[in-house]
Amino acid sequence: MIAVKDRKIALANIGVAYAAFLIGTLAGLLQVFIRNDALQLPAWLDYYQILTAHGVLLALIFTTFFIFAFFTTGMSKSIGTFGPKVRLYSWVGFWVTLFGTVMATVMIVSGKASVLYTFYAPLKASGWFYVGLALFIIGTWISSFALIGHYMAWRRKNKGHLSPLFAFMTITTIVMWLIACLGVVATVLFQYIPWAFGWTDTINVELSRSLFWYFGHPLVYFWLLPAYMAWYLIVPKLLGVKVFSDSLARLSFVLFILFSIPVGFHHQLTEPGISNFWKFLQVVLTFMVIVPSLMTAFTMFANFEISGRKKGAVGLFGWFRMLPWKDVRFTSIFIAMAFFIPGGAGGIINASFQLNEVVHNTLWIVGHFHITVGTPVAMTFMGLTFWLIPYLTGRQFTKSMQRLGFVQIITWTIGMLLMSTSQHILGLLGAPRRTAYAGYNNHPSALEWFDGILTSHVTMAVGGSILFLSAMILMYIVIMTMFLSPKAERPEDFVEFPLAESDKEHTPKFLENWAIWVGIAFALIFIAYAIPIGDMIQNAPPGSKGFITW
Ligand code: HAS
Numbered sequence: 001m002i003a004v005k006d007r008k009i010a011l012a013n014i015g016v017a018y019a020a021f022l023i024g025t026l027a028g029l030l031q032v033f034i035r036n037d038a039l040q041l042p043a044w045l046d047y048y049q050i051l052t053a054h055g056v057l058l059a060l061i062f063t064t065f066f067i068f069a070f071f072t073t074g075m076s077k078s079i080g081t082f083g084p085k086v087r088l089y090s091w092v093g094f095w096v097t098l099f100g101t102v103m104a105t106v107m108i109v110s111g112k113a114s115v116l117y118t119f120y121a122p123l124k125a126s127g128w129f130y131v132g133l134a135l136f137i138i139g140t141w142i143s144s145f146a147l148i149g150h151y152m153a154w155r156r157k158n159k160g161h162l163s164p165l166f167a168f169m170t171i172t173t174i175v176m177w178l179i180a181c182l183g184v185v186a187t188v189l190f191q192y193i194p195w196a197f198g199w200t201d202t203i204n205v206e207l208s209r210s211l212f213w214y215f216g217h218p219l220v221y222f223w224l225l226p227a228y229m230a231w232y233l234i235v236p237k238l239l240g241v242k243v244f245s246d247s248l249a250r251l252s253f254v255l256f257i258l259f260s261i262p263v264g265f266h267h268q269l270t271e272p273g274i275s276n277f278w279k280f281l282q283v284v285l286t287f288m289v290i291v292p293s294l295m296t297a298f299t300m301f302a303n304f305e306i307s308g309r310k311k312g313a314v315g316l317f318g319w320f321r322m323l324p325w326k327d328v329r330f331t332s333i334f335i336a337m338a339f340f341i342p343g344g345a346g347g348i349i350n351a352s353f354q355l356n357e358v359v360h361n362t363l364w365i366v367g368h369f370h371i372t373v374g375t376p377v378a379m380t381f382m383g384l385t386f387w388l389i390p391y392l393t394g395r396q397f398t399k400s401m402q403r404l405g406f407v408q409i410i411t412w413t414i415g416m417l418l419m420s421t422s423q424h425i426l427g428l429l430g431a432p433r434r435t436a437y438a439g440y441n442n443h444p445s446a447l448e449w450f451d452g453i454l455t456s457h458v459t460m461a462v463g464g465s466i467l468f469l470s471a472m473i474l475m476y477i478v479i480m481t482m483f484l485s486p487k488a489e490r491p492e493d494f495v496e497f498p499l500a501e502s503d504k505e506h507t508p509k510f511l512e513n514w515a516i517w518v519g520i521a522f523a524l525i526f527i528a529y530a531i532p533i534g535d536m537i538q539n540a541p542p543g544s545k546g547f548i549t550w
Helices: 005-034 047-079 083-109 127-157 164-196 205-239 246-259 277-291 291-310 318-322 328-351 354-357 363-368 374-392 399-428 444-450 457-484 514-538
Strands: none
Touching: 005 047, 005 083, 005 374, 047 083, 047 127, 047 164, 047 205, 047 277, 047 328, 047 514, 083 127, 127 164, 164 205, 164 246, 164 291, 164 514, 205 246, 205 291, 205 328, 205 374, 205 514, 246 277, 246 291, 246 514, 277 291, 277 354, 277 514, 291 318, 291 328, 328 354, 328 363, 328 374, 328 399, 354 363, 354 399, 363 374, 374 399, 374 457, 399 457, 444 457
8 A cells, every 4th residue: 555645646646537527528418419400609608618628627737646546556655655855746737737727717617718729820829828838738748747857856765776567667658748849838938928928919820730749649649658568567467467577568668759740730731731742741650659559459468368368268269268358447448448449450550642632620539539538548557446445545346336337338338339330421421520509400421320220420429428427426436435435444355556576687778778768759840840831930921819609
């Protein structure tokens, strides 16, 4: 059990994460009803306000606070109790991040920032929304440097030794996050804030979007890598095996530092201001960033087979039956992984130049990210929640909570299959994303989007409603395990932090030489971005004034 003072930091982060999750999922439910004309909003509330709240609270706030709760717990468990300074800066980082979160959320709720979570210019929010975002990022940097300080202290005490795999993966994710944030901090500080407060009249839209997507794609790996940490380190423990390969695990994470950032143009393939050469170069690099995910898939199947064989599995797929299906901590993460097969495949389709012309800005993209961040990441976090909160609170994860956990993951699976499948198909039929309506004055093409089973907004609404039900079940489990479940008294009632052993004896030490990886990462970023960004600045168009369309 980690120190009480460290547990308090983790619990504070989880508390904020699930408060954001509650509001964000409610916004999601409202959205599917509004798009089906099944709900009229009061005059003071509009669809884009709700959509902005949904995206910011779930994609940015829920994920970030949960990730720092997981990092805090795992770092305290794997490399020792936090020292006073690490603890102080972890709390400072938490409060600054929370202050920025509240500031941005107040701007959204008060109708001054209906700019969606990507806050594309020339839509212009209140300057305080951008200040809130900047504080949010700065807060995560403070928390990140606290964890880096904790890691460096361990390395000083253990010279010449590779760090435990959890710590290595945490620091890798943080290094990627720190480099990625440079883009969004640059555009928010030097473009959005002066523009929103009227200190400059116009904004260079192409530059602001390019700096956002410099950050935006690695943002998805900031979400994904903590889920991968659970796949690499916790799933083998639940299977009763060791980490399949310590070297492969570390290499796959290093590849994310190298290739997750110089790929942002694949979100801008239809934009006129970027030449095809630079788009093509970043698409090639995008296909490089797929490699560590395929390595991860290979590792997962290897773990399953090894654990199955250990239990006497025979035949090509005998291992499948032997998996610990009755353990909700495992089954939730397995389903999360399974969703990432179509989710990742969809990413490959998105990144294909020609196919992107078909899917860009359609509901297909919405379907894609609900089976990437909305399930592989979110459902892995749910699978972690089932034991992480009881572990931190010293409460039991009772049989009734375990049964409820299965109801929750099954409803999430059904809801997501319905909602995401219909979103993918509707996207292929041409249904746009980010619109408050779907009927388009009963245009014949749009009416197609309401008939059929999986080609219907109604299916999307049914799926979204089931997801909301599932989210409420999860909130009940969170509240019970946070405050109300019985305290663990007997040794068998205590919930453990399942961390698999990783054999690092043969792992090359250069894998932990950060100077190499950070150096190559910046070289790739320079190659991919220096000229196009320089061109956007040097040959800047007149710039755009702000538009407040709500
Ligand atoms: Fe994406 C748009 C390309 C991964 C999230 N993506 C988005 C947006 C979000 C998002 C939020 O190229 C919308 C942004 C917006 O609002 O405009 N994405 C990719 C690619 C990958 C990818 C190439 N995306 C993610 C992940 C996300 C995420 C991860 C969140 C966590 N994405 C794009 C592109 C766009 C895009 C374009 C812009 C589209 C547009 O035009 O706007 C890759 O990383 C995917 C690699 C992964 C795989 C799958 C490996 C499979 C694994 C699991 C194996 C299963 C096992 C379990 C072992 C190739 C690791 C056993 C299972 C059994 C059933 C036995």
